[in-house]
Amino acid sequence: xxxxxxxxxxxxxxxxxxxxxxxxxxxxxxxxxxxxxxxxxxxxxxxxxxxxxxxxxxxxxxxxxxxxxxxxxxxxxxxxxxxxxxxxxxxxxxxxxxxxxxxxxxxxxxxxxxxxxxxxxxxxxxxxxxxxxxxxxxxxxxxxxxxxxxxxxxxxxxxxxxxxxxxxxxxx
Numbered sequence: 001x002x003x004x005x006x007x008x009x010x011x012x013x014x015x016x017x018x019x020x021x022x023x024x025x026x027x028x029x030x031x032x033x034x035x036x037x038x039x040x041x042x043x044x045x046x047x048x049x050x051x052x053x054x055x056x057x058x059x060x061x062x063x064x065x066x067x068x069x070x071x072x073x074x075x076x077x078x079x080x081x082x083x084x085x086x087x088x089x090x091x092x093x094x095x096x097x098x099x100x101x102x103x104x105x106x107x108x109x110x111x112x113x114x115x116x117x118x119x120x121x122x123x124x125x126x127x128x129x130x131x132x133x134x135x136x137x138x139x140x141x142x143x144x145x146x147x148x149x150x151x152x153x154x155x156x157x158x159x160x161x162x163x164x165x166x167x168x169x170x171x172x
Contacts, residue, residue: 018050
């Protein structure tokens, strides 16, 4: 089967390639000798990206093939979307929240990386799709009240180069 450029099949394959790459980090990085805090941050970033990817896929296709290992069985069945949420999206985002720094803790060279606030914002959006409005409010208010984000004084800056990584930027 040949995937055509610009097709839904190409998008699908690209998303699963992202899942594979995050699984490499999640599975292989624990054995690497390095600073433990940095290692946990890298794993949290990978889990954030995997959760975001699976969230995009479940919104698009519902039930999915769940791949959480580097060498999965080649005949994996589709898993219900609820299982994807419970076994990947929620645990990955909660791990990210516990192990990622706030936006203000990054050096300017690292702006744009996944943050605790970005993980909370995505988690709030996941809860919104699950109609769990109590948790939507909880995580949304945590982002709002964190002091990490605010509204730009000039709305035109939001969509300009001047607004890149600006006050209201949660994840770019």
